[in-house]
Amino acid sequence: MPSDSKSGLGVKKGTTGLAAAAAAQSEADAGELLNAYGFPIASIKSADHLPDAIRARWDKTGVPLSSLSLLIKEAGGPVILAINPGTPRNPASVMKTLTTWAALNRLGSDYTWKTGVYIDRKARFDVSQAMRTPLYIKGGGDPALNYQDLRQMIRAVQAKGLRHLSDVVVDRSLFAPIFTDPGEFDGSPERPYNANPDAMMVNLGAIMLSLKPDRQAGNWEVSFEPDIQNPPVAGHLGLTAGACTKSRTGSELTGTVQTDYGPALQLKGNLSASCGPFSMYRLVGSQAYMFSSIFERLWTAEGGTISGVIRDGLVPERALLLQTRTSPSLGQVIQTINKYSNNVMAKTLLLTLGEELYGAPATFEKGSQAVLDTLRKQGVNIGAYTVVNGSGLSRGGRITAGGQAQMLDTIWASPLRDTFIDSLSVSGVDGTMRRRLTDQAAKGRGHFKTGTLGNASALSGYVTAASGKTYILVSLVNDAAALKTKSFVDGLVEWLIAQ
Numbered sequence: 001m002p003s004d005s006k007s008g009l010g011v012k013k014g015t016t017g018l019a020a021a022a023a024a025q026s027e028a029d030a031g032e033l034l035n036a037y038g039f040p041i042a043s044i045k046s047a048d049h050l051p052d053a054i055r056a057r058w059d060k061t062g063v064p065l066s067s068l069s070l071l072i073k074e075a076g077g078p079v080i081l082a083i084n085p086g087t088p089r090n091p092a093s094v095m096k097t098l099t100t101w102a103a104l105n106r107l108g109s110d111y112t113w114k115t116g117v118y119i120d121r122k123a124r125f126d127v128s129q130a131m132r133t134p135l136y137i138k139g140g141g142d143p144a145l146n147y148q149d150l151r152q153m154i155r156a157v158q159a160k161g162l163r164h165l166s167d168v169v170v171d172r173s174l175f176a177p178i179f180t181d182p183g184e185f186d187g188s189p190e191r192p193y194n195a196n197p198d199a200m201m202v203n204l205g206a207i208m209l210s211l212k213p214d215r216q217a218g219n220w221e222v223s224f225e226p227d228i229q230n231p232p233v234a235g236h237l238g239l240t241a242g243a244c245t246k247s248r249t250g251s252e253l254t255g256t257v258q259t260d261y262g263p264a265l266q267l268k269g270n271l272s273a274s275c276g277p278f279s280m281y282r283l284v285g286s287q288a289y290m291f292s293s294i295f296e297r298l299w300t301a302e303g304g305t306i307s308g309v310i311r312d313g314l315v316p317e318r319a320l321l322l323q324t325r326t327s328p329s330l331g332q333v334i335q336t337i338n339k340y341s342n343n344v345m346a347k348t349l350l351l352t353l354g355e356e357l358y359g360a361p362a363t364f365e366k367g368s369q370a371v372l373d374t375l376r377k378q379g380v381n382i383g384a385y386t387v388v389n390g391s392g393l394s395r396g397g398r399i400t401a402g403g404q405a406q407m408l409d410t411i412w413a414s415p416l417r418d419t420f421i422d423s424l425s426v427s428g429v430d431g432t433m434r435r436r437l438t439d440q441a442a443k444g445r446g447h448f449k450t451g452t453l454g455n456a457s458a459l460s461g462y463v464t465a466a467s468g469k470t471y472i473l474v475s476l477v478n479d480a481a482a483l484k485t486k487s488f489v490d491g492l493v494e495w496l497i498a499q
Contacts, residue, residue, distance in 0.1 A: 058488045092456040100423060103330060104334060121316075131166065134169045147294050167308035170200050188255075195343070198287035205283055384403075427448065437490055
């Protein structure tokens with residue numbers, strides 16, 4: 001079709017209105033393609049127009065139209081605009097919507113995880129509150145267990161008269177071991193978004209570093225929460241004067257280094273005193289190391305002792321349950337996953353779904369199959385889909401804008417609609433959308449999942465227009481300059497709101 005821009009997005013100047021939306025395909029092509037997704041196509045307009053202001057935002061990006069997949073439709077109604085809806089794209093963290101929706105649909109919003117504490121059937125506590133046989137802890141894959149939860153569980157166990165332990169055996173067999181190198185994706189193995197999932201994860205596998213400038217010593221004073229003993233941290237952060245010009249949580253401040261005792265978190269570089277105090281989260285070891293360190297610290301802080309070792313193993317079949325920790329509900333957990341785009345929680349949820357549907361030990365393959373089977377049964381066209389690890393932190397994940405819109409339509413018609421939509425970031429209000437679409441007209445009118453990688457930018461969700469109608473918007477851009485397209489997509493949201 002004729003075009004007056006190098007990007008290939010043809011327009012008629014001066015034309016506005018939702019019914020005159022732009023598309024890369026002719027009406028016949030759009031109808032043929034969209035038939036694959038089962039959308040009502042009778043009312044698709046001849047899509048070759050966009051308002052001038054929207055067109056200008058796209059042209060400014062310099063991104064070719066072939067890098068964009070876009071679908072806008074009324075929720076439960078006709079398609080309004082379609083550009084390359086069947087092209088497989090990397091959705092980045094929009095992949096989390098597939099994981100959270102499949103889990104919500106198959107497990108229910110009230111689903112919870114259980115962490116169990118066990119003792120041998122013949123175990124006895126003597127008058128000194130000591131036990132010579134191991135204490136067993138069965139990891140249930142709780143993605144939300146933090147160190148305060150673990151502290152409460154420890155207090156409950158000690159309240160039953162047990163304070164002095166020999167060995168502690170941690171059973172993490174619910175999940176198969178995940179051997180992914182945390183630095184494989186971007187070379188930053190210390191960053192929390194690269195954490196591996198684990199059936200006995202605590203604090204998302206991360207520790208909070210609080211840094212305060214110490215002008216007398218000429219460096220930054222570092223404290224840890226939880227306050228584990230002898231954390232594997234090397235180096236120091238130098239203190240300088242002047243204005244704060246560096247990102248306080250940037251990767252230039254931390255790294256990893258090999259020591260005689262294994263890999264350690266490295267503090268490096270210099271930072272102005274005017275940047276502090278501040279805190280940041282980092283990984284300082286494996287999930288097994290973090291759990292063991294935090295458990296030992298909390299157990300002893302509550303007045304107990306451990307004379308043996310903390311090791312991996314299995315809970316005996318006839319062990320007695322001493323204490324159970326129940327997680328928040330799945331409906332609550334997916335709010336953290338989607339609003340704040342938590343990778344390790346999404347990976348853990350994918351493993352949980354696979355284990356619940358296909359049995360232990362959980363694997364990414366079982367979880368991916370569970371997601372695809374769920375969507376297929378709901379009529380979503382998943383022919384080109386690849387889930388990988390359920391979080392979107394992957395170069396291999398693929399979905400289509402058409403299939404994503406199908407899923408959002410399915411959710412719109414589901415009794416679980418409100419639970420799922422409540423898990424999405426609200427434009428200009430919270431989560432990853434808190435700094436986008438903050439003007440009065442747009443604030444609070446969109447519920448979205450965002451996705452960002454180096455060469456991918458995505459937005460998927462629902463827009464409530466001034467007319468009261470709800471629209472589904474799916475935008476997937478894969479290009480070296482993908483991040484430049486956010487203004488264009490925000491313009492589309494503003495345009496929909498005005499309808």
